[in-house]
Amino acid sequence: MEGAISAENNLIAPIDGKLHGAAIIAAIKQSGVQTVVTVPDRTTASGLLRPISQDNELRHVLVCKEDEAVAISAALSFCDHRALVLIQYTGLLDSINAVRGVAVEYNMPICMMVGLLGKEPGVAPTDSNQYGVKIIEPILDAMGVAHLLIESDADVEAIVPAIEEAYKNSCPIVLLIGRPPTAPGDAP
């Protein structure tokens, strides 16, 4: 059957399923996030970043490099101000040392939403033909960083508890965006 977790086809979500950007943004707000710190990512550019940048309820901070976003989020957490880092997986790879030093070794609640550019819809990241996508979850596992795959609308409900948990336990969480979320105006 297409779309179920299957040892045969390694599908983890419907190939033709939907991931609505508006639902993710609603979850981000519901989790108490006030600031989104970003470097643009093609996977999330239309469905998340553009509407977030136009949303008066969220402060949008542009950074030049993803490790800046990790540090900014850490500092904001001292001010009881929740933030979300919205980047591409390449940026996560580039900021591994910041994640290591700030998020992991300092036990900081760094919440990252990471677009898996090029991941095949419905295929588990570790089964991707994209080398960079394939190595993300094993790297996070090696670092002891919790991660969740957000691939379909059904996965979105995990966002709020994941962010709550990160702030409650003061630890990082990576929410991997497995397909481009739909943007306002896209076909339903």
Place this chain on the structure above:
Amino acid sequence: MMKRDEVIKSLIGRLPDDQIVVAAYTAAFDLIALRPNPLNYISSGAMGLTAPHALGFALGMPDRRIILLDGDGSLLMNLGSLVTIANAAPRNLIHFVCQNGTYEANGGHPIPGQGRVDFAAMAKGAGYASTHELSDLADFNDRIDAVLAAPGPVFVDLKMVPGEAHPKDYKIMHGPKIREEFRAALKAG
């Protein structure tokens, strides 16, 4: 050329007890030796991240002035942070860089561009509200009050040589105690 400990002493003598100071590596060790205060934040996690931490504090506490004592090696590691800060335009951030031309915390090796790199020009080009370059202690003492009163983001390149060396205890810098004390001091107001 002024010495780092002399200029830091002069600066901290002008700061109230509730002033938040974010500092990088060698400047951080000088700071905690010369100004023991829980509102010193010295835990950047990695080189290049001190300025972004300071920006986060400035954005999270817009009613409090944030003073950043950056290092030249640390700033070089994330030069884009100049543009990030200028773009965010926090009026409450004053960004000092201690330019001694060396990776002092890493064996004293020279930074790229030692003696030539112009940080103030870079900050001006990035869009800081004002930029300054100071290398003489008397000049620093004459101008620092106006610098501290100016709307940010302000950038101040402090051209200096190492002064008195203070202990570099990385367990203090990276251990949890100093951050817990900082958090408690913030909550206490």
